């Protein structure tokens with residue numbers, strides 16, 4: 322099976338390399354904004370017309386010739402994607418790109434042979450901790466200390482400059498992997514929440530790490546501070562940068578933590594069942610809008626990690642319908658208790674069968690049963 326893997330490294334460019342990266346980002350922004358302005362009055366023009374127009378624009382603006390030309394073409398593609406999103410009503414009208422936001426550019430990997438030697442314009446060397454990139458040459462990197470080489474074929478690299486002035490490179494690789502044949506014997510249901518991030522039908526609860534809660538408190542404080550500051554002032558920008566830094570920190574921490582949980586669960590089970598979480602009780606509470614955005618991000622990261630890990634390890638992964646009332650049904654007798662819509666009830670005795678249920682573990686058991694139904698349907702079809 323062919324899979325795509327993205328490796329993200331912190332990039333340590335020299336001052337000259339930084340200048341070139343910034344110049345490339347500037348040129349990409351220039352192209353994007355130039356054509357956005359142009360399309361305002363000529364909306365019958367499509368992406369191919371713009372690609373044809375690009376050489377002319379380059380002739381008129383010498384500085385565009387100094388940077389990686391694939392990047393300029395990708396600016397046109399980005400713009401046409403933004404317009405498609407707008408026409409399909411997925412997003413608003415494309416906006417001009419400002420100098421003060423996060424920026425990135427993607428460059429494609431080109432391969433060839435020269436004097437019988439294989440050549441590639443993007444190469445990662447994990448032993449000397451360097452990456453070779455078009456126009457930039459060798460740049461220092463950090464990350465993946467546990468690996469000594471990257472397997473597979475490199476497709477492209479995306480260079481990102483964060484608001485915090487840190488640079489990263491994300492390298493996408495295609496790898497051919499052998500998936501083990503698994504005899505499916507064990508099954509687990511998983512409930513996702515805010516207090517406990519992940520609860521399994523084995524009765525294991527993985528709570529939000531204390532460190533993250535501490536970061537989140539700090540984040541709330543900073544956001545309150547920001548709302549009181551004068552927009553655009555020096556202190557305002559300082560606070561904004563602090564917030565961006567903290568966001569990145571939380572994101573990394575959480576990803577690492579979720580990755581460990583996902584590994585544990587996928588290694589121990591053959592069939593994994595979760596909810597397809599988009600609308601859940603906990604997200605409907607408007608007072609928790611702050612928690613919502615955080616847990617949204619967290620849940621979607623976790624679900625995609627699960628999907629991915631199950632795929633490469635040959636396990637079965639089911640997502641069940643969001644509207645299935647997993648937390649209201651007693652997992653012992655099947656009685657549906659609508660009183661349990663009240664989220665503050667964490668534990669209760671079932672009025673019909675009398676069994677004592679923990680809200681989240683009970684929900685994860687129901688999710689497991691739904692998964693079993695899907696599995697038996699699948700088996701009986703064969």
Ligand SMILES: [Zn+2]
Pocket residue numbers: 651652653654655656671672673674675676
């Ligand atoms: Zn019951």
